[in-house]
Amino acid sequence: MEGTQFYGLFGMILSLYRQNKFPGIGQMFRYTLRDESNHIELLRNLFMDLMEENREIWTPEFKEELRQTMAEAIALEKDFIRDCLPVNAVGLAIDEFLTYIDFIADRRLEGCGLAPLNPGAKNPLPWLAEMMDIKKEQNFFEGRVTEYQKASALQVASDDEL
Numbered sequence: 613m614e615g616t617q618f619y620g621l622f623g624m625i626l627s628l629y630r631q632n633k634f635p636g637i638g639q640m641f642r643y644t645l646r647d648e649s650n651h652i653e654l655l656r657n658l659f660m661d662l663m664e665e666n667r668e669i670w671t672p673e674f675k676e677e678l679r680q681t682m683a684e685a686i687a688l689e690k691d692f693i694r695d696c697l698p699v700n701a702v703g704l705a706i707d708e709f710l711t712y713i714d715f716i717a718d719r720r721l722e723g724c725g726l727a728p729l730n731p732g733a734k735n736p737l738p739w740l741a742e743m744m745d746i747k748k749e750q751n752f753f754e755g756r757v758t759e760y761q762k763a764s765a766l767q768v769a770s771d772d773e774l
């Protein structure tokens with residue numbers, strides 16, 4: 613489930629970042645997600661090696677148990693998304709984030725040799741992958757802080773303005 617939990621929230625923040633809102637926190641999330649990509653690949657490799665070394669536990673029953681655990685994780689993540697975004701607002705459409713979780717959960721399952729739960733699910737947020745794949749050579753310490761300072765200037769903003 614590494615790489616599925618909280619991805620609804622990550623997607624929402626980056627969607628706002630894409631609209632030039634929250635530039636500082638958006639940049640921070642991009643770096644966080646680059647790190648998450650490493651976690652996903654590390655844990656996937658570890659899992660696959662463990663299954664290779666312990667073939668006797670890689671049974672159809674165990675595979676189905678893992679798929680059902682993922683299904684439960686998806687349901688929890690979708691509840692979380694509905695809490696974060698009870699209505700479509702500020703350019704965010706809840707259905708896109710719900711479908712996105714189905715899509716990435718299937719990528720995680722398939723990455724571990726498991727059958728998808730929603731075969732054929734399409735990625736409703738294709739731009740998100742590019743945004744998460746921040747250039748590795750970009751140096752965090754060379755990033756400009758001025759954009760963040762501008763955005764967070766001491767103005768009182770109402771939620772309706774976001």
Ligand SMILES: [Fe+2]
Pocket residue numbers: 614647648651
């Ligand atoms: Fe992680």
